[in-house]
Amino acid sequence: xxxxxxxxxxxxxxxxxxxxxxxxxxxxxxxxxxxxxxxxxxxxxxxxxxxxxxxxxxxxxxxxxxxxxxxxxxxxxxxxxxxxxxxxxxxxxxxxxxxxxxxxxxxxxxxxxxxxxxxxxxxxxxxxxxxxxxxxxxxxxxxxxxxxxxxxxxxxxxxxxxxxxxxxxxxxxxxxxxxxxxxxxxxxxxxxxxxxxxxxxxxxxxxxxxxxxxxxxxxxxxxxxxxxxxx
Amino acid sequence: xxxxxxxxxxxxxxxxxxxxxxxxxxxxxxxxxxxxxxxxxxxxxxxxxxxxxxxxxxxxxxxxxxxxxxxxxxxxxxxxxxxxxxxxxxxxxxxxxxxxxxxxxxxxxxxxxxxxxxxxxxxxxxxxxxxxxxxxxxxxxxxxxxxxxxxxxxxxxxxxxxxxxxxxxxxxxxxxxxxxxxxxxxxxxxxxxxxxxxxxxxxxxxxxxxxxxxxxxxxxxxxxxxxxxxx
Numbered sequence: 001x002x003x004x005x006x007x008x009x010x011x012x013x014x015x016x017x018x019x020x021x022x023x024x025x026x027x028x029x030x031x032x033x034x035x036x037x038x039x040x041x042x043x044x045x046x047x048x049x050x051x052x053x054x055x056x057x058x059x060x061x062x063x064x065x066x067x068x069x070x071x072x073x074x075x076x077x078x079x080x081x082x083x084x085x086x087x088x089x090x091x092x093x094x095x096x097x098x099x100x101x102x103x104x105x106x107x108x109x110x111x112x113x114x115x116x117x118x119x120x121x122x123x124x125x126x127x128x129x130x131x132x133x134x135x136x137x138x139x140x141x142x143x144x145x146x147x148x149x150x151x152x153x154x155x156x157x158x159x160x161x162x163x164x165x166x167x168x169x170x171x172x173x174x175x176x177x178x179x180x181x182x183x184x185x186x187x188x189x190x191x192x193x194x195x196x197x198x199x200x201x202x203x204x205x206x207x208x209x210x211x212x213x214x215x216x217x218x219x220x221x222x223x224x225x226x227x228x229x230x231x
Numbered sequence: 232x233x234x235x236x237x238x239x240x241x242x243x244x245x246x247x248x249x250x251x252x253x254x255x256x257x258x259x260x261x262x263x264x265x266x267x268x269x270x271x272x273x274x275x276x277x278x279x280x281x282x283x284x285x286x287x288x289x290x291x292x293x294x295x296x297x298x299x300x301x302x303x304x305x306x307x308x309x310x311x312x313x314x315x316x317x318x319x320x321x322x323x324x325x326x327x328x329x330x331x332x333x334x335x336x337x338x339x340x341x342x343x344x345x346x347x348x349x350x351x352x353x354x355x356x357x358x359x360x361x362x363x364x365x366x367x368x369x370x371x372x373x374x375x376x377x378x379x380x381x382x383x384x385x386x387x388x389x390x391x392x393x394x395x396x397x398x399x400x401x402x403x404x405x406x407x408x409x410x411x412x413x414x415x416x417x418x419x420x421x422x423x424x425x426x427x428x429x430x431x432x433x434x435x436x437x438x439x440x441x442x443x444x445x446x447x448x449x450x451x452x453x454x455x456x457x458x459x460x461x462x
Binding site for chain 1 (some may be wrong): 233235245246248249250251252254255256258259262274275276277279280281282283286287290291294295297298299325326327417445446447448449451453454456457460
């Protein structure tokens with residue numbers, strides 16, 4: 001069975017197949033790389049839930065994972081990318097999205113625990129945290145949630161990307177990487193994509209390590225094409 | 232189980248998750264549309280095989296469909312998009328990719344037959360044909376293969392897109408829609424994407440007809456968020 005990479009998160013994940021999106025770029029990279037003469041292939045499965053916080057994500061987890069990470073589907077890696085909504089300020093109009101910091105951490109533990117307990121992962125779970133900056137949000141609140149997420153990932157021994165810090169290393173990141181203070185521009189998508197690829201490689205999910213797929217075109221002998229297919 | 236849309240074809244399919252690609256755009260459209268307040272969700276599965284003709288595709292069909300369209304996976308629709316390589320001129324250096332017109336048609340029948348016989352589809356198979364224009368290819372040869380593909384689709388009662396004709400309706404299509412005479416520019420991707428969406432709708436695969444998914448953010452009551460989750 002072809003390895004599967006599941007993208008689980010909020011709108012930043014849901015929108016990751018827009019033009020220039022990090023989810024589409026992962027599919028392009030891992031779907032099949034004939035031109036790179038690498039024969040790996042992995043399916044990328046989108047499970048993005050706009051507006052969701054970790055409390056709601058936890059509530060729908062088994063249903064959200066149907067066909068993505070359930071008994072019949074054993075994903076090689078899962079990105080868990082929540083926090084932008086949890087970090088909504090509790091005294092603003094979107095207060096119902098807010099999840100207190102300690103519950104955010106325990107929800108992350110429970111989400112990761114679900115995958116472990118149900119033996120749904122053949123490798124370590126892989127988590128990312130997220131940046132935000134909107135009227136309903138502040139960069140400082142986002143930073144607290146990012147740190148809280150990183151702490152849980154370290155506690156559980158999962159790889160984690162500090163995209164909150166990483167993104168702020170780029171010039172004019174507020175406008176070059178984010179298009180509304182929260183969602184990603186193509187540049188923001190590229191920053192995250194590069195980090196995800198690096199982090200996946202660190203857990204052995206890379207072009208070089210994935211199992212080989214069907215014969216690539218350059219491997220097909222023009223003089224005897226059918227040989228490549230064992231015929 | 233979430234409906235599945237499988238994209239099966241050659242490099243035009245394999246590259247469909249590049250920036251602006253038609254495969255990524257389908258994922259963006261059908262993956263989840265919270266902003267459109269539609270609760271559909273479908274998984275898009277990529278099975279692109281660069282350089283392959285129908286003869287080789289047929290040879291690897293069961294392996295290519297592992298995890299995409301096999302016993303455990305019942306796709307709602309499959310795009311079958313081959314012909315660009317079959318139509319390679321038989322007297323040029325890539326002659327080993329050429330498949331004669333009558334074999335091309337019988338291979339298309341066999342590919343569709345495989346899905347039917349194995350009861351892998353809950354709806355009609357959906358096919359597209361393809362345009363091409365390279366040193367190894369001519370637009371005229373491509374046109375013959377397009378017509379041959381359309382004939383098979385009509386014979387089998389499958390929806391089909393005449394993208395060869397459609398694309399030539401656009402101004403400067405040779406350079407605006409194609410980037411190397413064969414593969415698609417973002418404009419070419421958009422032309423195909425629009426046709427695919429229209430054709431999928433014609434077989435009942437649309438934002439309106441897909442089964443509902445998890446509660447959308449706008450459906451969640453700020454005063455009682457958990458109600459939406461049945462808790």
